[in-house]
Amino acid sequence: MDSIQVTAEGDPVMPSWLVHYFELIKLVMPEGRNSKILADIHISHVNAIAYDMLDVFLGVTPAFDMDDIRRKLFSGRRGGGCSQLNGLLAEVLEALGFNVRRVLSSVVREDSASRFFTHMVLLVSADNDEWVCDAGFGYRGFLYPLRLQHNARAIQGIHEYRVQKKHDMTWCIQYKRRALWTDMYVFKEKIYEPEDFVVAQFFNSYCPLSPFKANLICAKPSLEGGSYLLNTVLVSIKGDVRAQLVIGSVDELVGVLSEYFLIKVESADFVALPAGIFDVVK
Numbered sequence: 001m002d003s004i005q006v007t008a009e010g011d012p013v014m015p016s017w018l019v020h021y022f023e024l025i026k027l028v029m030p031e032g033r034n035s036k037i038l039a040d041i042h043i044s045h046v047n048a049i050a051y052d053m054l055d056v057f058l059g060v061t062p063a064f065d066m067d068d069i070r071r072k073l074f075s076g077r078r079g080g081g082c083s084q085l086n087g088l089l090a091e092v093l094e095a096l097g098f099n100v101r102r103v104l105s106s107v108v109r110e111d112s113a114s115r116f117f118t119h120m121v122l123l124v125s126a127d128n129d130e131w132v133c134d135a136g137f138g139y140r141g142f143l144y145p146l147r148l149q150h151n152a153r154a155i156q157g158i159h160e161y162r163v164q165k166k167h168d169m170t171w172c173i174q175y176k177r178r179a180l181w182t183d184m185y186v187f188k189e190k191i192y193e194p195e196d197f198v199v200a201q202f203f204n205s206y207c208p209l210s211p212f213k214a215n216l217i218c219a220k221p222s223l224e225g226g227s228y229l230l231n232t233v234l235v236s237i238k239g240d241v242r243a244q245l246v247i248g249s250v251d252e253l254v255g256v257l258s259e260y261f262l263i264k265v266e267s268a269d270f271v272a273l274p275a276g277i278f279d280v281v282k
Contacts, residue, residue, distance in 0.1 A: 050261040051138040052079030059271035077264040082136030105187035138219030139228035157223025
């Protein structure tokens with residue numbers, strides 16, 4: 001991690017990758033560090049870079065090294081998974097002087113099962129509080145950091161979130177759906193080693209038990225709703241309006257990825273797709 005250096009006169013010298021990052025997310029590089037700056041970076045990051053679990057279908061080995069992750073995300077053509085998006089966000093925040101802790105969480109699926117701690121989440125200190133940051137959850141992911149405090153609630157556009165402390169050092173992030181609180185994920189405040197996150201990313205990309213191994217998934221949340229793609233079905237939500245599109249070909253898929261997720265790939269880039277997704281892979 002490259003921290004900001006200073007000249008002999010005391011002026012900051014920004015690493016070139018950090019300058020590029022703020023150009024990518026269309027935000028003026030901030031001076032100082034506080035919860036307002038943290039929130040501005042978080043939502044700008046989410047708005048600029050999509051949740052993108054396409055690597056395995058494009059024949060791309062998921063990147064673990066930050067130099068490789070930066071090259072991928074800074075290209076302006078691809079998004080990334082939780083460890084790539086949050087890994088980059090953590091590096092940026094640390095370069096600006098924020099204290100960041102990386103933890104693993106267990107995402108609660110539709111069947112309410114919560115088994116594997118494979119989702120990276122960040123705990124960031126600002127203004128004498130700790131904040132949960134997560135730019136890599138996908139649809140229903142929060143746009144702004146959440147205060148790490150029991151029963152803390154946040155309304156962000158049409159979305160509402162709540163933080164619950166389950167027991168000592170274990171927390172749960174919840175999302176409000178139709179007046180009911182549903183668990184998104186749980187995490188424990190503990191020390192993780194760098195290799196723990198490599199194992200988690202490998203599991204998400206390659207393990208048969210991972211939902212990403214057999215499903216093409218992309219997402220982009222927004223304050224108005226957001227869009228998500230599951231194989232051939234695109235769902236786009238804006239306020240009370242929910243639109244659904246069934247994609248009929250690889251060429252159509254490429255257009256959807258570009259229009260809704262700012263992901264630029266060609267039909268020929270796909271080396272595989274989930275079984276049965278199209279009759280013919282072009």
